[in-house]
Amino acid sequence: MHILYGQAANFSLFTLHFSLFFVSLPSNYQLNDERDCKMIRMLLLFVAMGLAPTVSAQETESFDLEALYQQIDDAIRQSPQYVAERKQQIAVCRDSFLMEKSAEGRLVMAEKLFWLYEPYRNDSALHYAELCISFADSLHHTGLTGRFRSLLAYQCSRTDMHTESLEQLHLVNKSALDQAGLVDYYNAWMHVCGELGLYTQRKDIRQRSFDLQNLYRDSVLMVIEKGSDEWYHLKMDILNARRQFQDALELSDQWIKKVTDNTHESAYAAFYRSMVFANLNNHDMLCYWLGKSALDDIRCAVMNQASLLFLAEHLANDGDLSRAHRYAEFAKECNLDFCPRMRTYQVNPFVNVIEKSSQATQSRANLILYIASIVIVLLLIALIIAILLIRKARRK
Numbered sequence: 001m002h003i004l005y006g007q008a009a010n011f012s013l014f015t016l017h018f019s020l021f022f023v024s025l026p027s028n029y030q031l032n033d034e035r036d037c038k039m040i041r042m043l044l045l046f047v048a049m050g051l052a053p054t055v056s057a058q059e060t061e062s063f064d065l066e067a068l069y070q071q072i073d074d075a076i077r078q079s080p081q082y083v084a085e086r087k088q089q090i091a092v093c094r095d096s097f098l099m100e101k102s103a104e105g106r107l108v109m110a111e112k113l114f115w116l117y118e119p120y121r122n123d124s125a126l127h128y129a130e131l132c133i134s135f136a137d138s139l140h141h142t143g144l145t146g147r148f149r150s151l152l153a154y155q156c157s158r159t160d161m162h163t164e165s166l167e168q169l170h171l172v173n174k175s176a177l178d179q180a181g182l183v184d185y186y187n188a189w190m191h192v193c194g195e196l197g198l199y200t201q202r203k204d205i206r207q208r209s210f211d212l213q214n215l216y217r218d219s220v221l222m223v224i225e226k227g228s229d230e231w232y233h234l235k236m237d238i239l240n241a242r243r244q245f246q247d248a249l250e251l252s253d254q255w256i257k258k259v260t261d262n263t264h265e266s267a268y269a270a271f272y273r274s275m276v277f278a279n280l281n282n283h284d285m286l287c288y289w290l291g292k293s294a295l296d297d298i299r300c301a302v303m304n305q306a307s308l309l310f311l312a313e314h315l316a317n318d319g320d321l322s323r324a325h326r327y328a329e330f331a332k333e334c335n336l337d338f339c340p341r342m343r344t345y346q347v348n349p350f351v352n353v354i355e356k357s358s359q360a361t362q363s364r365a366n367l368i369l370y371i372a373s374i375v376i377v378l379l380l381i382a383l384i385i386a387i388l389l390i391r392k393a394r395r396k
């Protein structure tokens with residue numbers, strides 16, 4: 001399958017003009033001088049120039065969903081190996097942490113452990129964020145203390161610990177933060193406000209929370225480094241909200257080219273690209289980029305699975321119930337490893353929907369089999385009766 005971008009439209013327009021040129025020539029026109037030959041050569045060159053970007057766009061967006069799903073299946077089977085590799089990284093870092101004597105050195109290693117655990121095990125990530133706060137406090141570094149409180153707050157809000165998140169943010173001395181600290185601070189506020197708006201049942205609180213989320217998003221964009229992963233994510237959020245989907249797709253092109261394949265960053269970029277195609281109602285490309293995101297996360301032993309769960313939902317809607325159930329179950333196991341307390345009620349509805357769809361399909365199959373069995377039995381009875389009648393007629 002191939003997807004064509006705006007160059008295709010430009011080429012079609014050029015082809016129209018090219019065709020009209022020849023239609024407008026007299027029927028007895030002869031190419032009998034050098035000037036005419038040069039003109040034709042120039043037009044053919046323009047055709048080649050117009051065709052090149054289109055071919056390039058086709059090659060760029062070539063994809064095979066079935067091959068991608070096979071890669072995901074293989075990655076799921078190899079998941080224990082990817083998890084073992086992450087555990088080894090953590091073990092090496094933890095040994096270095098335990099060997100450090102100075103507060104400065106232990107702070108550095110504790111932060112590395114926080115980032116290793118951040119997409120893998122929430123409780124351990126929270127633990128090392130708290131250690132970072134403790135070490136920064138012991139060094140009387142108010143700015144670093146505030147930054148790690150912000151990171152802790154963000155991690156809390158990801159796992160429904162909204163009260164704890166707000167508590168940490170209210171303890172931050174904003175005036176002591178440097179640029180990196182302000183980014184984490186505003187980002188944590190943006191996230192917790194969005195989560196509060198998403199899960200509240202009251203419309204007034206929801207609107208107020210989303211308004212605050214938008215304000216903090218603007219604050220992040222004022223201090224964040226242009227071209228960072230978070231910058232791309234926020235800019236794409238804004239473009240999608242404004243329904244500027246083509247602009248969001250072009251920005252996503254830049255982001256995808258920037259990240260390294262098979263990393264958590266590439267999974268992040270692929271997920272937000274899939275959201276653009278969701279808004280463009282391009283189902284196949286939506287599934288493709290969700291699959292790419294899920295594949296990279298599995299290979300990085302990321303337990304905070306979202307892409308694979310969303311992909312499973314789309315596969316279930318497409319009728320691929322066996323694969324959807326397999327992906328949903330794997331995502332459920334990963335998310336429960338990441339945070340057992342929070343993820344159960346979020347993941348179970350997806351799995352339950354898929355299981356109900358599977359049961360409904362099985363019920364329909366059973367009903368068809370039951371009806372077919374009755375028909376076969378009736379046909380056999382009719383055949384037996386016919387044979388008996390024929391024999392009876394022959395005896396007479």
